[in-house]
Amino acid sequence: MTADITRIRNFSIIAHIDHGKSTLADRLIQQTGGLQAREMTEQVLDNMDIERERGITIKSQTVRLDYKASDGLDYVLNLMDTPGHVDFAYEVSRSLAACEGALLVVDASQGVEAQTLANVYQSIEHDHEIVPVINKVDLPAAEPERVKAQIEEVIGLDTSNAVLASAKSGLGIGDVLEAIVKYIPSPKGDRDAPLKAMLVDSWYDPYLGVVILVRVIDGVLKKGQQITMMQAGTQHLVDRVGVFRPKIEIVGDLGPGEVGFITAQIKEVAQTxxxxxxxxxxxxxxxxxxxxKEVQPVVFCGLFPTDAADFEKLRDSLGKLRLNDASFSFEMESSAALGFGFRCGFLGLLHLEIIQERLTREYDLDLITTAPSVVYNIHMRDGTTRELHNPADMPDPMQIETIEEPWIEAVIFVPDEYLGSILKLCQDRRGIQKNLTYVAGRAQVTYELPLNEVVFDFYDRLKSISRGYASFDYHQIGHREGDLVKMTIMVNSEVVDALSMIVHRSQSEARGRHMCERMKDLIPRHLFKIPIQAAIGGKVIARETIAALRKDVTAKCYGGDASRKRKLLDKQKEGKKRMRQYGSVDIPQEAFIAALRMGDDA
Incomplete structure (x- = not known):
């Protein structure tokens, strides 16, 4: 039975990581009887172990709740649980476009954070009705009045209708449901118009094929209907229509304003x-x-199996993950140092970390990850433009006119006492300060930064400098020309391609020296001297030398002429020189892994 459109409420929950979004969704499901008490688990809408452990949402989820309001009428509430992290900003924007309103969840002890801001502005752009929910009011450190004032000051939202709640203890959940019914408008749509529905999300189910989450705008979507995906240009036959409560329930059709799912025997998520x-x-x-818009990978890195025999297993595993996540791409590449592997593209650093962790956990793979790099636009002297994903593929510098790198605009929220260190970090990363404002004892800094300075370890440094109190959000603002060079690392005069990286000329020397020092500590000593050099083109910019292992050849000369000792040492020197010409340096896998983990990089 199709719901009356005036009694439908479509809403999403906007919050910073750890402000209690998934817990609030659990309580709403429990309160409306979506699941029995014995069926409840923590974070019902987070399906993956990684989501539960880290307390983050990676995939958008939806649930349909039936609620009898205080006015005696029955309402259908469609909750869209969205990811909070910046890497999944496009998914969030589509989920928000499918709603008419949002609950803005803010932690009563922490206040407004960077991601809260980014997502709430997106929600305002979609012209949403926003209901503030001050969560965790039962904590000893909770300051709901201060947080209300902060929301009014920073975001400009009226908090007179704000709901005070504690998702963990269930306090105020009834008030949240009443506020949804009262403040969030019902959707608009024409049942008799041609079908128009938005594809909000899709995922692969081993039994059903690709499951597509849809929000119907106009018309009716029903089983047996021939549908067209307008951007992809493909046609499919709908074989199942249903809703999540959060268990699957098959329905006859979906009308205007309704949110549900369809299956149409589609084999790959990439088609949706x-x-x-x-x-x-x-x-x-x-x-x-x-x-x-087409989702474009932003960060690229190489994934190589530690054991070369696992290459086929890695290929199969990436293929299976791609079935369920069309936003990452991979292609084969080979490296002299690391053997065969894949060059993979990701939406951002968290996305990279999640894919890597899933490969390790779900498919039992041991991986080496090369240093992450971004997409550069290279303008050649012959007028052509190339995209560069892998530093090893950099063309001859003589043929390059200019190189453009992607830039981002970052918003950082930080308590006053850490502001100086954060500003220094951004300056060191070639940042351009755009804005600095103070709100309720915290600084909000806006910086423009090159993305390749952020992908290494910026987030870790930010968290360690601010003891975890700084929050960070960014969006891309296009490519800009930069004085960029390819830095190669040579061990015993041989180039190690896996350690090549593109750096800004002003920072190449410091980065090169750091990498050489690091490799010196990691490569074991051999019987001959090993030079480690960082070079730009033919110019060496940094060098470290690993001393040779030496035998004391003069031990048996306990007397006599000094020329005898000299003769033996010269003989040894000749042998070492010959050995260095023919000897090859064995770099252990651990050395690569440690060198490529840029965590300690200052």
Whole structure:
């Protein structure tokens, strides 16, 4: 039975990581009877172990709740649980576009954070009705009045209708449900118009194929209908229509304003682009929905198996992950030092970490990850432009006119006492300060930064400098020209391609010296002297030497002429020189792994 459109409420929950978004979703499901008490688990809508352990949401989830309000009427509430992390900003924007309102969850002890801001501004852009929920009010450190004032000051939202709640203890959950019904508007849509629905998300199910999460704008979506994906240009036959409560429930059709799922015997998630418009093949809608964009990988790195025999296993594992996550890409590459592996593209650093962790856990793989790099635009002297994903593929510098690197605008929220160190960190990373404001004892800094300075270890440094109190959010602002060079590391005069990186000329010397010192500590001593050099083109910019292991050849000369000792030492010197010409340096895998972990890089 299709719900009355005036009694439908579509909303999402916006919050910074750890402000209690998933816990609030659990309580709402419990309060409305979506699951029995024995079926409840912590973070019901987070399916992956990684999501539960880290307390983050990676995939958007949805649940349909039936609620009898205080006015005696029955309402259908569609909750969209969205990821909070910046890497999944596009997924968030599509989920928000499918809603009419949002709950802004703010921790009563921590206040407004950077990601709260980024997502709430997106919500305001979609013209949403926003209901502030001050969570964790039962904590000893809670200051709900201060947080209310902060929301009004920073975001400009009226907090007179703010709900005080504690998702963990269940306090104020009834008030949250009433606020959803009262303040969030019902959707608009025409049941008789041609079908127009938004593809909000999709994932792979081993039994059903690809499951597509949809929000119907106009028309009706039902089983047996021939549908067209307008951006992808593909046609499919709907074989199942349903909703999540959060258990799957099959329904006859989905009308305007409703959120549910369909399956259509699609084999790969790559065929279903988030944000695509679904319409009826026989009676299509005239205009697709606005706001669609292809998701582009932002950070690239190489994944190599520690054991070369695991290469095929890695290929299969990446193929299986790609079934379920179309936003990452991979292609084969080989390295003289690391053997065969894959060059993978990710939405950001958290995305990279999650894929890597899933490969290690779910597929039992031991991996080496090369240093992450970003996409550079290279303008050649012959007028062509190339995209560069891998520093090892850099063309001859003589043929390059200019190199452009991606830049981001970062918003950092930090308590006053750590501001100086944060500003220094941003300056060291070639940042350009745009803005600095103070809000309720905390500084909000806006910086423009090159993305390749951020992908290494910026986030870790930010957290350690501020003792975990700084929060950070960013969005890309396009490419800019920079004085960039390729730095290679040579061990015993041989280039180690896995350690090549693109750096800004002003920082190449410090980065090169650091890398050489690091390799010196990691490579074991051999019977001959090993030079480790960092070079830009033919110019060596840093050098360290690993001393040879030596036998004391003069031990048996306990007397006599000094020339006898000299003769023996010269003989040894000749032998060492010959050995260095023919000897090859064995670099252990651990040395690569440690050198490529840029965690201690200052």
């Amino acid at each position: 682009n988030v944000g695509d418009t679904i319409t009826d093949s026989r009676r299509p809608t005239a205009q697709p929905l606005a706001g669609f």
